[in-house]
Amino acid sequence: MNKLKTSILLPALFFAADAIAHSPGEDARVYFKNLKDGDTISTSYKVKFGIEGYGIVPAGTKDKRRHTAGHHHLLVNHPGNPVMDEPLPHDKNYIHFDAGETETVLTLPPGKHTLQLLLGDETHEPLEPPLISEKITITVQDQRRSGKPE
Numbered sequence: 812m813n814k815l816k817t818s819i820l821l822p823a824l825f826f827a828a829d830a831i832a833h834s835p836g837e838d839a840r841v842y843f844k845n846l847k848d849g850d851t852i853s854t855s856y857k858v859k860f861g862i863e864g865y866g867i868v869p870a871g872t873k874d875k876r877r878h879t880a881g882h883h884h885l886l887v888n889h890p891g892n893p894v895m896d897e898p899l900p901h902d903k904n905y906i907h908f909d910a911g912e913t914e915t916v917l918t919l920p921p922g923k924h925t926l927q928l929l930l931g932d933e934t935h936e937p938l939e940p941p942l943i944s945e946k947i948t949i950t951v952q953d954q955r956r957s958g959k960p961e
């Protein structure tokens with residue numbers, strides 16, 4: 812009985828291991844460490860990217876680490892929803908952190924902006940299921956109007 816079970820289960824396990832490559836677990840998430848929806852920030856602000864349950868490696872990583880890690884993308888004022896089944900574009904709405912950076916100094920013009928984090932694999936494609944943060948709206952303060960002397 813036991814022997815039979817093992818012989819049936821083993822191939823299934825190998826198959827499952829293959830299927831979960833590039834698939835973060837249910838608890839995995841990406842998030843902004845020091846920003847939340849509705850925050851007001853200055854024109855230059857160091858934003859920190861958080862990740863749990865998955866790793867960070869540079870884009871283009873070829874070894875097996877690529878199955879359990881990816882790199883951050885910051886979506887800035889992205890209209891609608893990103894396409895999830897092809898590599899993320901390099902344009903004004905997507906900042907790639909190819910070196911595996913986990914923070915950046917944001918320099919945005921005064922006003923409201925939306926920000927969202929999306930993890931990509933070694934070819935800049937979102938994972939399955941995607942690791943994506945909530946989309947937050949922040950306001951960049953107009954320092955010329957804040958009353959500070961120039």
Ligand SMILES: [Cu+2]
Pocket residue numbers: 870882883884899907908909931934935
């Ligand atoms: Cu990328």
